[in-house]
Structures are given as C-alpha cells and as structure tokens.
Amino acid sequence: MKDYYVYMLRCADGSFYVGITNNLDRRFAEHQLGIDEHCYTFMRRPIELVHQSSFHNVDDAIAWEKQLKGWSRKKKFALIADDWETIKCYASRAGGKPSLRDAPCGAPQDDKR
Numbered sequence: 180m181k182d183y184y185v186y187m188l189r190c191a192d193g194s195f196y197v198g199i200t201n202n203l204d205r206r207f208a209e210h211q212l213g214i215d216e217h218c219y220t221f222m223r224r225p226i227e228l229v230h231q232s233s234f235h236n237v238d239d240a241i242a243w244e245k246q247l248k249g250w251s252r253k254k255k256f257a258l259i260a261d262d263w264e265t266i267k268c269y270a271s272r273a274g275g276k277p278s279l280r281d282a283p284c285g286a287p288q289d290d291k292r
Contacts, residue, residue: 180235182201182233183199183200183201183234183235183237184201184206184232184240185198185199185232185240185243185244185247186198186200186207186228186231186232187255187258187259188207188220188227188228189259190220190223191223191224191225191226194223196210196219196220196223196226197248199240199241199244203228203231207228210226211225230247230255230258253269253284257269257284265284268284
C-alpha cells in the first residue's frame with residue numbers, strides 16, 4: 180500500500196507552503212534544490228520541513244492538505260508546536276479571532292505577522 184504525505188514547509192521569508200506527495204524525501208529535496216523555478220518555494224529558499232502527516236488513502240491526504248491551506252498562520256504555528264488546545268481555540272471562533280470576552284488563544288509564534 181502506498182503512503183501519501185501532507186507536508187508544511189517554512190520558507191526563508193517566514194511564509195508557509197503546504198503540499199502533498201508520495202515521496203517526502205524526494206519532494207523536499209526538489210523544493211530545497213529549486214528544481215522548478217515556477218514553484219512558490221523557488222525564491223523563498225532555504226526551506227524547513229515543519230510538519231508532516233502520512234495517510235494510506237489519497238483522498239484523506241488531499242482533504243488534510245486543503246484544510247491546512249485554509250488555516251491562519253496562528254493555527255499553523257500551533258500545529259507545528261503540536262498544541263491542539265490552541266488549534267481548537269482558534270477553530271471555535273469566526274475567522275480564528277478570539278472575542279474580547281474570551282481568554283486569548285495562546286498560539287506560539289516566532290513573528291508578529
């Protein structure tokens with residue numbers, strides 16, 4: 180059975196790239212080497228692998244990739260930190276923003292974007 184991987188890269192400019200592959204080592208090397216000049220990561224190297232999830236079913240992998248692509252930076256930082264309480268906190272609010280009467284979500288961040 181073939182495995183599929185959803186991966187998230189942190190680029191040199193601090194942005195994130197989310198993708199899917201059936202060979203994570205090969206795909207990461209392609210990003211890092213700049214094989215495709217049209218790829219989002221080409222001008223944003225070096226890159227760092229910050230998250231990966233494996234799936235046996237390609238449809239599940241595609242669904243997770245789409246979900247991650249829609250997440251805010253704060254939720255992505257929480258995922259990197261494996262902080263599911265913070266992910267839930269942001270997921271329970273419209274637009275991922277806590278209301279003034281709620282306790283703030285404490286997602287770890289390394290910048291203020």
